[in-house]
Amino acid sequence: MTTATATPAPRSLDSIRLSFPGLIRSEWIKLRSLRSTVWCYVLIILATAGFSVLMALSANFGGDDLPQAAQNSMVAQYLTVGGNFTGLIAAVLGVLVISGEYTTGMIRTTYTAAPGRLSAYTAKALVLTVVTFIVGLISVVAALAASIPVFALNGVSPDLSNPDVLIALIGSAGYLALIALLSFSFGAILRNSAGGIATAVGMLFVLPVGINIVYSFTGATWAANIATILPGSVGAALYQYNGEGTEAAPAVGFNADGILVLDQAWMLIIFAAWIVLGLVAGAILTKRRDA
Amino acid sequence: MIELQHLSKRYGSKLAVDDISATIRPGMVTGFLGPNGAGKSTTMRMIVGLDHPTSGSATVNGRRYQNSAAPLHEVGALLEAKAVHTGRSAQNHLLALAATHGIPKKRVHEVIEMTGLGSVARKRVGGFSLGMGQRLGIAAALLGDPHTLILDEPVNGLDPEGVLWVRRLTRQLADEGRTVFLSSHLMSEMAQTADHVIVLGRGKIIADAPMTDIIAASTGNLVHVRTPQTADLARLLTAPDVSVTSRENGLLEVSGIDARQIGESAASHGIVLHELTPVNASLEDAYLQLTNDAVEYRTEEVR
Known part of the structure; x- marks a missing residue:
């Protein structure tokens, strides 16, 4: 369409294009320009470090008498146990990143700039996951720095060059990132902060415990089996320590009592399935619904 | 240029937009007028792909719009006063939008200055007044230097100076050859801004x-005539x-004949006139007349 009386637009803007790298930059600006996001991340780092120190203080037994493998196992497990709490923060953050745009109306600006929607959805999910993973790594480093001197006082010193220890620690950062990603999909599906947070926290942290209580009272194996495959249960496989001295992987399948038993690989597969399911459902709804 | 072809939108049992077809041309300001709930916002949202039409199509x-390589350069849209995250500053909002x-x-700072947001650009949008939010929305719409502007109730909440500024801005943008499409439920505002x-x-x-036709039609030529000889005059006219x-x-x-002709006929037949007043029905009246049957939410007459 040519226009008869158009004065030339500023030349620099004639070449602008919507691009995926541009959407990534945009989502990064959005993520770091909200106080709530920044606070969530700071809290994750502080909580991970603080928890590790508390755990290290309690490690006042054995000491030099413990074999190195046991010391490694202790440190790996003590440093990742805080994931139950920091995962909660990551879940809330993951929901808010998308639901906050719906509740404030910002989503209309986002989708007007990127009317295909799925590119913006993908960029948002990617930035959230990568940044949360990096924050998770920083948390682990902070936790090590804070707790190793305390462990040392109790005569425990891990071998940080041991790949099994490192995999568990890096896995805990991955756990945070993927919990945030799964929660993001809940936020995208529900488009509502309260509902999204309730669902994410319920699925990840409340239901596994709640259903186990049902099981302990009624002995209903189906309840226990549901709890086993919930994302909060299978996700823990990410920071499972598999070093020397840990028990051999159990036989996968239903045991004599009808209870489902999973090994680490199956837990990871089921966790991945949850995430794919959530993201695909979120994407379909994002594309089809009116914004 | 915006083209609407048999565009319809149904929400449940309610037909919000009912098979509308229209062309909004470049180089002029096109007003989109109608009472609240008439379907103006829905139509605008369908143009930029936020709502999916039930049938028909809208093209820019x-x-x-979804197929544009540079949507923000194609269309600048102000759809709601605050389509902004309340926790973010105006400047960061625009920077994030610009990044896409x-x-x-430089352009971000340009639109901040242009819309008079300089002093509050670093403040969080949550604390903005309606007028400030509106200016930020206009800044966002102008950011990509768009060929087409879609502004939903742009003067809502603006002070008189802001209203004047929007009027001049839309005029200038249209004169530059852009397509300007703005909605309002106020006829008086439209009369001063729109060409069509x-x-x-x-x-x-x-x-x-065209606005001139609407004005001509609405001012009609209604004349009030006061005379003691009403029957004689009525017969004469x-x-x-x-x-x-x-x-x-x-x-x-009397309508269909102007005051001068009435006066001359009356004089030539010796009819006494006590009053001869051309009544300019206001645009507001014309609008009310046009939309009288088409008001969604009508207020009950006060008794």
Whole structure:
């Protein structure tokens, strides 16, 4: 369409294009320009470090008498146990990143700039996951720095060059990132902060415990089996320590009592399935619904 | 240029937009007028792909907005006063928006200055007044230097100076050859801004005409005539396209003939006139008349 009386637009803007790298930059600006996001991340780092120190203080037994493998196992497990709490923060953050745009109306600006929607959805999910993973790594480093001197006082010193220890620690950062990603999909599906947070926290942290209580009272194996495959249960496989001295992987399948038993690989597969399911459902709804 | 072809939108059992077709041309300001709930916002949202049409299509410069390589350069849209995250500063909001298209920071500062947001740009949007939010929305719409502007109730919440500024801005943008499409439920505002008007009522187009035609039609030529000889005058004025009605004793309302002709006929037949007043029906009246049957939420008359 040519226009008869158009004065030339500023030349620099004639070449602008919507691009995926541009959407990534945009989502990064959005993520770091909200106080709530920044606070969530700071809290994750502080909580991970603080928890590790508390755990290290309690490690006042054995000491030099413990074999190195046991010391490694202790440190790996003590440093990742805080994931139950920091995962909660990551879940809330993951929901808010998308639901906050719906509740404030910002989503209309986002989708007007990127009317295909799925590119913006993908960029948002990617930035959230990568940044949360990096924050998770920083948390682990902070936790090590804070707790190793305390462990040392109790005569425990891990071998940080041991790949099994490192995999568990890096896995805990991955756990945070993927919990945030799964929660993001809940936020995208529900488009509502309260509902999204309730669902994410319920699925990840409340239901596994709640259903186990049902099981302990009624002995209903189906309840226990549901709890086993919930994302909060299978996700823990990410920071499972598999070093020397840990028990051999159990036989996968239903045991004599009808209870489902999973090994680490199956837990990871089921966790991945949850995430794919959530993201695909979120994407379909994002594309089809009116914004 | 925006083209709407048999565009419809149904929400449940309610037909919000009912098979509308129209062309919004570049180089002029096109007003989109209608009472609240007439379907103006829904139509605008369908143009930029936020709502999916139930049937029909809307295209911008010949293609669907979703297929544009640079949507922000194609259309600048102000759809709601605050389509902004309340926790973010105005500047960061615009920077994030600019990043999607690789728009330089310089342009962000340009639109901040242009819309008078300089002093509050670093403040969080949550604390903005309606007028400030509106200015930020306009800044966001202008950011990509768009060929087409879609502004939903742009003067809502603005102070008189801001209203004047929007009026001048839309005029200037249209004069530059851009397509400017703005909605309002206020006829008086439209009269001062728009070159062309599309009137919407209950999801249907009631009128689509140049502003001058709407004004001409609405000012009609209604004349109040007060005379003691109403019957004589009424008989005298009778003609196929002249209508004469009597509201009260001694007062005639005449249309289809102007005051000068009435006065001259009366004089040549020796009829005494006590009053001869051309009544300019206001645009507001014309609008109310146009949309009278098409108001979604009507207020009950106060008794």
